[in-house]
Amino acid sequence: MPIRLHVARWSDATEGNSDFMTDWIAPVAASLRPWAPLTVFLCTIFVGALAVLVAIRVRERADSRRENRQIRKLERWTTAGVWSFALLVVITLVMAVFGLIPAPVDPPTADPEASLDTTGSPRATPTVTPEPKVASLPPSDEACPAPGDARLEERVELEVYWWCTGPAVAAGGGWDHTQFQLKVRLGITAEPRAAGSVRIGTSPPSTIRILVPYADTLHWMPPTKTVAAGDKPICVYVDGVPYWAIPPNINDDAQKGPDGSWNFASHWEPGDWMQSDELLSPGEYVGDRSHAEQPTSPGQRGRNSTDLVFTVPADAMDAMYGLALFDTGTGADASTWTLLDGCLQIERCMNESNRRHPATF
Numbered sequence: 001m002p003i004r005l006h007v008a009r010w011s012d013a014t015e016g017n018s019d020f021m022t023d024w025i026a027p028v029a030a031s032l033r034p035w036a037p038l039t040v041f042l043c044t045i046f047v048g049a050l051a052v053l054v055a056i057r058v059r060e061r062a063d064s065r066r067e068n069r070q071i072r073k074l075e076r077w078t079t080a081g082v083w084s085f086a087l088l089v090v091i092t093l094v095m096a097v098f099g100l101i102p103a104p105v106d107p108p109t110a111d112p113e114a115s116l117d118t119t120g121s122p123r124a125t126p127t128v129t130p131e132p133k134v135a136s137l138p139p140s141d142e143a144c145p146a147p148g149d150a151r152l153e154e155r156v157e158l159e160v161y162w163w164c165t166g167p168a169v170a171a172g173g174g175w176d177h178t179q180f181q182l183k184v185r186l187g188i189t190a191e192p193r194a195a196g197s198v199r200i201g202t203s204p205p206s207t208i209r210i211l212v213p214y215a216d217t218l219h220w221m222p223p224t225k226t227v228a229a230g231d232k233p234i235c236v237y238v239d240g241v242p243y244w245a246i247p248p249n250i251n252d253d254a255q256k257g258p259d260g261s262w263n264f265a266s267h268w269e270p271g272d273w274m275q276s277d278e279l280l281s282p283g284e285y286v287g288d289r290s291h292a293e294q295p296t297s298p299g300q301r302g303r304n305s306t307d308l309v310f311t312v313p314a315d316a317m318d319a320m321y322g323l324a325l326f327d328t329g330t331g332a333d334a335s336t337w338t339l340l341d342g343c344l345q346i347e348r349c350m351n352e353s354n355r356r357h358p359a360t361f
């Protein structure tokens with residue numbers, strides 16, 4: 001025959017009885033237990049103070065001429081002290097005894113999900129949906145390929161001569177505080193010993209892109225003409241880390257802000273450098289380092305034909321990896337791309353020394 005073990009609860013053993021210990025003393029003990037240490041401490045202070053007082057009184061008696069009267073006072077003080085001490089000792093003992101009596105504690109309730117039903121099979125555990133995490137997992141290789149890397153071949157050099165930031169404009173005409181504009185004046189030089197030409201076009205898919213950390217959702221809100229052009233951010237692995245490679249805004253896609261001013265616009269015109277085919281042969285370059293020392297009219301800021309403007313989510317500015325020049329071929333499949341060069345923030349690509357007022361370049 002199977003043996004069943006039953007453990008009685010405290011309430012089972014005392015149910016229906018009006019036991020004095022559990023109905024009255026135990027609750028009182030539970031309420032007094034926290035005060036027992038304080039009572040012992042106060043008793044110790046009181047006894048010490050009483051001993052000091054008695055010593056003072058004894059010394060006063062020896063020095064006093066009215067010895068009999070002092071003796072009577074001393075006897076009264078001593079008697080009161082003894083009775084007070086005795087009372088405190090009794091209270092301390094009572095509280096100590098009460099402290100040894102355990103207060104009734106309700107037994108823990110069994111976990112219903114761990115119990116068995118009448119058939120002996122475990123009950124189904126409800127599904128718990130985990131809370132979303134801030135950090136997202138890297139995308140799969142299929143969703144975020146790693147382009148080829150030809151930086152060590154040194155076919156081309158990408159530089160940021162000057163840079164600045166400015167506000168973005170929302171579709172309704174107000175300032176969009178979730179975005180900002182990054183304006184850069186670039187210099188690109190094809191190395192004299194490079195094999196073959198280098199494409200530097202910004203038509204989709206753009207060869208020049210800014211790299212920001214990858215996230216499952218990228219809140220990218222460029223101007224309307226840039227959206228209509230069809231280029232878009234593409235996920236790529238660079239140096240073993242996934243990034244969004246964001247294309248620049250198309251030329252002249254400036255927007256008027258709520259104060260009536262216009263924000264930045266790209267002016268990418270390789271034809272101004274005799275490179276209308278957007279191809280740099282070995283030894284050729286585009287870019288003008290000159291700039292104005294103070295804000296001035298556009299004609300005094302140097303040649304702006306290598307100015308690019310990027311719309312970047314505001315929360316990606318501090319973690320921006322840098323600018324990259326890709327050989328994108330003619331397709332948006334990043335697995336067929338090749339990274340030619342980069343101007344990276346870890347190498348201080350954009351810093352305070354090359355930051356300028358927007359109206360100086």
